[in-house]
Amino acid sequence: MRRRIFIRNSAFAGLGATVLPPLFGYQKNNKFFMQEDFPITIATWNFPNASKRAGELLAAGATALDAVEQGVMVEEANLKNTTVGKGGAPDRDGNVTLDACIIAPDGNAGAVVYLKNNTHAVSVARKVMEETPHVMLAGEGADQFAREKGFEKENLLTPSSEAAYNEWLKKKEYKPIINIENHDTIGMLCIDKNGDLAGACSTSGLSYKMNGRVGDSPIIGSGLFLDNEVGGAVATGMGEAIMKNVSSFLVVELMRQGNSPQEACETAVKRIIDKNPNYKEFQAAIIAINKKGEIGSYCIQKGFSYVKYQNNTNTNISSKYYM
Numbered sequence: 001m002r003r004r005i006f007i008r009n010s011a012f013a014g015l016g017a018t019v020l021p022p023l024f025g026y027q028k029n030n031k032f033f034m035q036e037d038f039p040i041t042i043a044t045w046n047f048p049n050a051s052k053r054a055g056e057l058l059a060a061g062a063t064a065l066d067a068v069e070q071g072v073m074v075e076e077a078n079l080k081n082t083t084v085g086k087g088g089a090p091d092r093d094g095n096v097t098l099d100a101c102i103i104a105p106d107g108n109a110g111a112v113v114y115l116k117n118n119t120h121a122v123s124v125a126r127k128v129m130e131e132t133p134h135v136m137l138a139g140e141g142a143d144q145f146a147r148e149k150g151f152e153k154e155n156l157l158t159p160s161s162e163a164a165y166n167e168w169l170k171k172k173e174y175k176p177i178i179n180i181e182n183h184d185t186i187g188m189l190c191i192d193k194n195g196d197l198a199g200a201c202s203t204s205g206l207s208y209k210m211n212g213r214v215g216d217s218p219i220i221g222s223g224l225f226l227d228n229e230v231g232g233a234v235a236t237g238m239g240e241a242i243m244k245n246v247s248s249f250l251v252v253e254l255m256r257q258g259n260s261p262q263e264a265c266e267t268a269v270k271r272i273i274d275k276n277p278n279y280k281e282f283q284a285a286i287i288a289i290n291k292k293g294e295i296g297s298y299c300i301q302k303g304f305s306y307v308k309y310q311n312n313t314n315t316n317i318s319s320k321y322y323m
Contacts (some may be wrong), residue, residue: 008051038195039064041309042069043188044236044287046316047081048307050074054190055309064128064190064198065104072100072122072200075186079158083184086119087158087205090165092172093211096156099141099218100125100202101136105228111136117153118146122202125218135220156204165208168214174208185217187224187234189289197291199224199232201214206239215239221249230256231290233265238282241272251288261288262320270297273322285319298322 039058041051054071065250076085076098083089089094100121101111110129113136115121124146126284128137137145146151157165185203192198201224203217216222216239225248226232233251235242242248247268254264265286272281284300287306297306297319304319 003142010025011158023137025311036295037310038191039067039193039310040191040289040293040295041067041120041188042075042081042287042289042295043071043307044186044234044285045184046305046307047075047186048309048314048316049078049097050186051307051309052186052314055314057311058190058192061193063105064192064196067192068188068198068200069102069189071187071190072202073120076202079160082161082164082204082207084186084202085121086154086156086205087161088156089207090157091205091209091211091213092174093206094157094162095211096167097171097206098156098159098202098204099214100128100200101218101220101224102200103198103220103224103226103232104131104196105196107228109135109220112142113218114139114212115142115146117143117152118151119156120151120265122200125200133222138220143229168208172208185215185223185236187217187236187287189226189232189234191289191291191293195291197226197228197232197289199234201234211285216242216247218244219243221246223248225249227252227256229291231261231288233261233268233286233288235284235286236304237284241279241282241284242274243316245272245275247272247284247286251286255288255290261290261294262298262323263296265296265298266286266320269300269322273300280323287319 041054050071052119053068057067079087098115103109110125119269187201189199222243251264284305287297302321
């Protein structure tokens with residue numbers, strides 16, 4: 001037996017350091033995990049163009065951080081998407097205001113809230129992360145910072161979103177609509193070829209929200225959280241319920257304790273349900289991925305899905321749900 005172990009160990013040693021990295025992933029608790037299924041991109045809802053953009057960049061050797069930024073930017077610039085970026089539904093006073101955050105593999109993070117006049121809130125958030133001593137900038141300060149960094153001032157209220165707003169003004173009825181993507185978010189997680197994890201989240205918030213409202217999306221630990229040794233999670237839906245439960249952080253901590261991504265998502269969503277007697281009136285959903293590439297998803301109401309891009313293929317996957 002000892003002779004066989006010696007021969008096996010000698011064979012691995014002979015391969016050399018240049019061979020081992022492509023064959024094996026990270027080491028955790030003395031276990032090696034194969035990297036053959038990396039890279040992987042997952043994103044909330046069915047945003048295939050965003051996930052494809054990120055996935056193709058990863059396949060070409062991009063870092064997870066670059067991929068999540070570029071992937072989210074696709075939807076920020078999509079004028080048909082009234083949940084994110086330019087063309088997003090305005091607040092009750094007619095202002096389009098954006099929230100976004102981004103987290104790098106080393107845990108560094110940046111966020112912007114109540115950002116006006118900038119399509120690519122995720123890119124401004126990355127600049128906050130990389131070029132300031134802060135994590136979050138808000139309102140006029142965030143806009144000023146964007147101008148200083150070369151982002152051009154834009155009018156985010158498109159003719160179609162303005163027309164929808166004018167129609168809303170006739171009744172001024174505010175009621176979130178379950179599983180209608182005109183009040184939701186893009187959250188994305190990427191694992192690159194090196195097994196490193198990054199995440200980003202961007203939204204224009206609830207349609208016709210109160211002026212100044214900020215949801216969970218830009219809040220580190222609520223709308224997005226990751227630990228490069230464990231995994232990551234992103235949330236979507238009713239931001240107030242998600243924020244009060246710090247849901248993405250909870251999912252990552254549960255995975256750290258040994259729960260699968262699916263188990264962790266289910267526990268976090270059920271905690272939201274337990275804390276909100278009116279849970280039947282709104283949606284909350286979470287997706288997660290661990291360092292082995294295992295994926296989980298859970299939501300309150302039937303109808304939520306997420307998209308996965310892996311091995312040059314986009315797959316829209318219906319989430320497990322509570323009711």
